[in-house]
Amino acid sequence: MKNRLNGDIAEINAALEKYMGVPNEPQKTIYEAMRYSLFAGGKRLRPVLMLETAKMLGGDADVVMPFACAMEMIHTYSLIHDDLPAMDNDDYRRGRLTCHKKYGEAIAILAGDALLNRAFEITSSAGAGDPALLLRAVSMLAQSSGARGMIGGQVIDIESEMRPITLQELEYLQLLKTGAIIRSSCTVGALLSGGSEEDVAAVDEFAKNLGRAFQIRDDILDRIGSDEELGKPTGSDEAEGKTTFVSMLGIEKSEELVAEYSKKAAEALSRFGERADFLKWLADYLVSRRS
Amino acid sequence: MKNRLNGDIAEINAALEKYMGVPNEPQKTIYEAMRYSLFAGGKRLRPVLMLETAKMLGGDADVVMPFACAMEMIHTYSLIHDDLPAMDNDDYRRGRLTCHKKYGEAIAILAGDALLNRAFEITSSAGAGDPALLLRAVSMLAQSSGARGMIGGQVIDIESEMRPITLQELEYLQLLKTGAIIRSSCTVGALLSGGSEEDVAAVDEFAKNLGRAFQIRDDILDRIGSDEELGKPTGSDEAEGKTTFVSMLGIEKSEELVAEYSKKAAEALSRFGERADFLKWLADYLVSRRS
Numbered sequence: 001m002k003n004r005l006n007g008d009i010a011e012i013n014a015a016l017e018k019y020m021g022v023p024n025e026p027q028k029t030i031y032e033a034m035r036y037s038l039f040a041g042g043k044r045l046r047p048v049l050m051l052e053t054a055k056m057l058g059g060d061a062d063v064v065m066p067f068a069c070a071m072e073m074i075h076t077y078s079l080i081h082d083d084l085p086a087m088d089n090d091d092y093r094r095g096r097l098t099c100h101k102k103y104g105e106a107i108a109i110l111a112g113d114a115l116l117n118r119a120f121e122i123t124s125s126a127g128a129g130d131p132a133l134l135l136r137a138v139s140m141l142a143q144s145s146g147a148r149g150m151i152g153g154q155v156i157d158i159e160s161e162m163r164p165i166t167l168q169e170l171e172y173l174q175l176l177k178t179g180a181i182i183r184s185s186c187t188v189g190a191l192l193s194g195g196s197e198e199d200v201a202a203v204d205e206f207a208k209n210l211g212r213a214f215q216i217r218d219d220i221l222d223r224i225g226s227d228e229e230l231g232k233p234t235g236s237d238e239a240e241g242k243t244t245f246v247s248m249l250g251i252e253k254s255e256e257l258v259a260e261y262s263k264k265a266a267e268a269l270s271r272f273g274e275r276a277d278f279l280k281w282l283a284d285y286l287v288s289r290r291s
Numbered sequence: 292m293k294n295r296l297n298g299d300i301a302e303i304n305a306a307l308e309k310y311m312g313v314p315n316e317p318q319k320t321i322y323e324a325m326r327y328s329l330f331a332g333g334k335r336l337r338p339v340l341m342l343e344t345a346k347m348l349g350g351d352a353d354v355v356m357p358f359a360c361a362m363e364m365i366h367t368y369s370l371i372h373d374d375l376p377a378m379d380n381d382d383y384r385r386g387r388l389t390c391h392k393k394y395g396e397a398i399a400i401l402a403g404d405a406l407l408n409r410a411f412e413i414t415s416s417a418g419a420g421d422p423a424l425l426l427r428a429v430s431m432l433a434q435s436s437g438a439r440g441m442i443g444g445q446v447i448d449i450e451s452e453m454r455p456i457t458l459q460e461l462e463y464l465q466l467l468k469t470g471a472i473i474r475s476s477c478t479v480g481a482l483l484s485g486g487s488e489e490d491v492a493a494v495d496e497f498a499k500n501l502g503r504a505f506q507i508r509d510d511i512l513d514r515i516g517s518d519e520e521l522g523k524p525t526g527s528d529e530a531e532g533k534t535t536f537v538s539m540l541g542i543e544k545s546e547e548l549v550a551e552y553s554k555k556a557a558e559a560l561s562r563f564g565e566r567a568d569f570l571k572w573l574a575d576y577l578v579s580r581r582s
Binding site for chain 2: 146
């Protein structure tokens, strides 16, 4: 299973490489800044989820790959903008200088913009696949990353730093901020692979619960992990006064929730039988990670 | 002609209004910030160009309108990000506080992101039109606003503040920064209206030259205009040490260039005969404006 995961990641990195050349143009700094953050050692969780959802449904990798890469670009742009001084003001991510510390704020803002833009460029120019389905997939992707999806979550996150929030608000925030594009990674993969409405709904339920478990695990790691393992100072969320699942519920209850959501995620895939084995393993692997 | 222009603008504003509701959601600040900048009194130049190019070619307004609105959203997002402290650091635009002065930097960054995202959301979800053609139009739009288009121009603009640039470099910079989406406004309009390759090439030539004339006129107005007319302090480009066509060539030579590019723009439309009358008038109107 681990080999298969590494194989997926290698395929994704090769495809990203193909989409992210550095043409010898006067504006080449922007390509370098985009690459700097895109190839900073990310886990490629979202594109792996999309590829594997597609494999489970017998989809065509050529059709799905541009969308898988787009998802990673969108995730990366959101990290670049989140790290900016006006947002989280982080100097390091994954043990390396953040984009704005390396290239300056102006270029970092534009590198984020350009990655978001590039995501839509490659998905609309892909060529392989039925145009009507591709267009629907672009729409799904855009909805999940916009004001009613990821960006909406970021906004609530910023505003929640100024006042205490409830558990319900925290859940809604994370459902959008981290959940929305994890969900669309799976639903776009299913849609592009000819999945039925029921298939799409099932992988959405899987992804929703996986996203929840994944985020709570992140909060737990932020509290207990070591600096080296995460590549950023731990306890940083709480030091910044952020409400997390751990600060609200404690470690023990948070661990229980991780287990509960993981179980629900696996159950959502029951209709796919053995074909879902890898996704189930992956979900387990992700929520039991130590870094 | 002026009435027709105002009619177009009213239609565009109504369509933008439709796409930019403020749902009663916890993240509603983002919708407000997006609207604040989108309805700040822009000239709607790009969507008007798209609508009128489509009309010239007998296109369907329902198909084109989402793209016209998307173009205005992309233009607006670029202004929001350009105004940020890390970029041009402008407190006012069109006589009103800039987005970050009104909502704070974090929300302004996200409002820009969300407008770019929304542009792709509405163009991929529009419904009306042939999916293959719509997908190509999304791709054209994305290419023009990305690293090889508008964003590329912004990057060169930033880097050019640190060293003197040549006339040739300035032309390339503006061809991307302001030219790219003016061109795609026209080419997308032509493509979606069933224009032939030759039609698309002709409106591209028109838009390229119009964009040049428009930008040089902007530089001239920055030098000679009054504060009130432009809604921002004039001479600000030069005060910031920016190289402009005027700082490089002087007013007289710049005026000559405006006339030359305007002529080329009009000539490019000759194949369309009388159907091009409005676009020709519009080009004239834009490049002879006093504010």
